[in-house]
Amino acid sequence: MGVDINFGNITYTIISMSGKLVTAGVIPFNGLKRALAHKVIAEKIQKKYSKEWRYVKGIREAIRRHGRRARNIIIDACHYVSKRIVEIAKEYNALIVLEDLNKLKSRANGSRKLNRKLTLWTYRRIQSYIHYKALIEGIHIVYVNPRGTSKTSPIGGKLVFVKYRWVRLPNGHMITRDIVASWNLALRELKLLTRDVGSHGSVETPKALEGDETPEPDEGKPVPELITNIRSS
Numbered sequence: 001m002g003v004d005i006n007f008g009n010i011t012y013t014i015i016s017m018s019g020k021l022v023t024a025g026v027i028p029f030n031g032l033k034r035a036l037a038h039k040v041i042a043e044k045i046q047k048k049y050s051k052e053w054r055y056v057k058g059i060r061e062a063i064r065r066h067g068r069r070a071r072n073i074i075i076d077a078c079h080y081v082s083k084r085i086v087e088i089a090k091e092y093n094a095l096i097v098l099e100d101l102n103k104l105k106s107r108a109n110g111s112r113k114l115n116r117k118l119t120l121w122t123y124r125r126i127q128s129y130i131h132y133k134a135l136i137e138g139i140h141i142v143y144v145n146p147r148g149t150s151k152t153s154p155i156g157g158k159l160v161f162v163k164y165r166w167v168r169l170p171n172g173h174m175i176t177r178d179i180v181a182s183w184n185l186a187l188r189e190l191k192l193l194t195r196d197v198g199s200h201g202s203v204e205t206p207k208a209l210e211g212d213e214t215p216e217p218d219e220g221k222p223v224p225e226l227i228t229n230i231r232s233s
Helices: 031-048 057-091 113-136 177-200 224-232
Strands: 002-005 009-015 021-028 096-099 141-144 166-168 174-176
Touching: 002 113, 002 177, 009 057, 009 177, 021 057, 021 177, 031 057, 031 113, 057 096, 057 113, 096 113, 096 177, 113 141, 141 177, 166 177, 174 177
Parallel strands: 002 096, 096 141
Antiparallel strands: 002 009, 009 021, 166 174
16 A cells, blocks of 8 residues: 655555555645745734744744644544544555655645745654554555656556646546555565565565455456545545
């Protein structure tokens, strides 16, 4: 299960052990946008009273109040989306594949230092919550290098970039770059598992992948849930 964390949503894609697409979806994440709004208000207050805000209790309290609201909004939103990701992974008996954020510092949204810092902090918090909630459920977590995952076709061939958000696969299906990224994250980990099988002869199947195999859709056909979730995002 590849998980791509974005500014406004969390996108996931689940593939089978044979590499076929099983399902995909989008979980809205409005917390970061709302939190940034409070951060902007706090900045404006501080800028308006640039000389006296440190010494006037009421002004300091207003700045802190918006800072606390921003933090609480993010924490609540992170708990919600991480819980949903783990629930879906448990439903499909899937291993969760996350981005290695140490290689992703330049991808934070926004040009302002505040936005970059808050965005990256939020991404790490979401991953942290997913990690510990998954461990509680006995679900395995892995981290892979996300470089190029949103620009590579997961089914081979070349992507056609229709707009910034949308791309066309070689088979003609239109999906978002977020789906492409999460799909490629899952495929990247699957290739690593396959490589281990080739070099060692066998590899221990993670507990999250044991049990009955998830039914696979017919190859070449669009997944209804994928189309529905994209349109609703």
